[in-house]
Amino acid sequence: MDPTPQIIRIAQRYLTLKKLNPGAIDGIAGKKTYAALDKLNELPKSWKAERKLVGAIQLYAQEQGFDPGPVDGLWGQRTQTAFDELTYMLLYGQQPEPWRPEDREPVNPNNWPIQTQTTLEAFYGIAKPTGNKNLVTFNIPYPVLLAWDTSKEITKITAHIKVKDSVLRVLNKVHDYYGLTEIKRLRLNYFGGCFNYRAIRGGSSLSTHSWGVALDFDPINNQLQWGRDKATFARPEYNKWWDFWEEEGRVSLGRERNYDWMHVQAAKLFS
Structure with missing residues (x-):
């Protein structure tokens, strides 16, 4: 996949937290961002830049308590879900609520029909x-x-x-x-x-x-x-x-x- 500006910005934020000097957090992957990615020891040096960006997101999500799946630089559904959760936390300062918490039972007092x-x-x-x-x-x-x-x-x-x-x-x-x-x-x-x-x-x-x-x-x-x-x-x-x-x-x-x-x-x- 082609990393979006939002993905790049969050990867840059992670690299900044790691004091790897990716340049401005602007959603544009330039030479400084690529150089900073190369300094992430957790990622294989042989990976292409785009894969390292995904790997940085996976590392960031993992460190914040989310599950992106294996840190493999590949953007699958688990990485997408972890990215959504990470983005929410960065925006609002807390983890999102589960979709349907156990203590919130669905109710239907008006007997609304199924949508067909x-x-x-x-x-x-x-x-x-x-x-x-x-x-x-x-x-x-x-x-x-x-x-x-x-x-x-x-x-x-x-x-x-x-x-x-x-x-x-x-x-x-x-x-x-x-x-x-x-x-x-x-x-x-x-x-x-x-x-x-x-x-x-x-x-x-x-x-x-x-x-x-x-x-x-x-x-x-x-x-x-x-x-x-x-x-x-x-x-x-x-x-x-x-x-x-x-x-x-x-x-x-x-x-x-x-x-x-x-x-x-x-x-x-x-x-």
């Missing part, structure tokens, strides 16, 4: 681009900004009638716990939409947005392919936000699958 078109239709009815009588527009506990046009503030959203009460319970808890000032600071008031009749990105099946049972928040800082190393909603200060949704049986794709951290839905995943 058949089960979604059985529970929520047929999704329609217009004229869906299952959709309702209702007031929410605090105003939100449209993420795609932040000059517009709204106090109502449109969602499926079966999720209305659940949404209101969550947003009331969010308001009571965080308060409006903190909601704004954390950008929990940047609303990316709910009902939107469309296929899932990169696929042909209908998105859960088509039924009005998924909501997006602050999409610019929690983009579809971003993992917990970049998505702001992965930070510890958002834990209660996610707890409130999960108490209702809602699924965060970020917490479950480490992508699309903007998104929360009233539909369960297969596994």
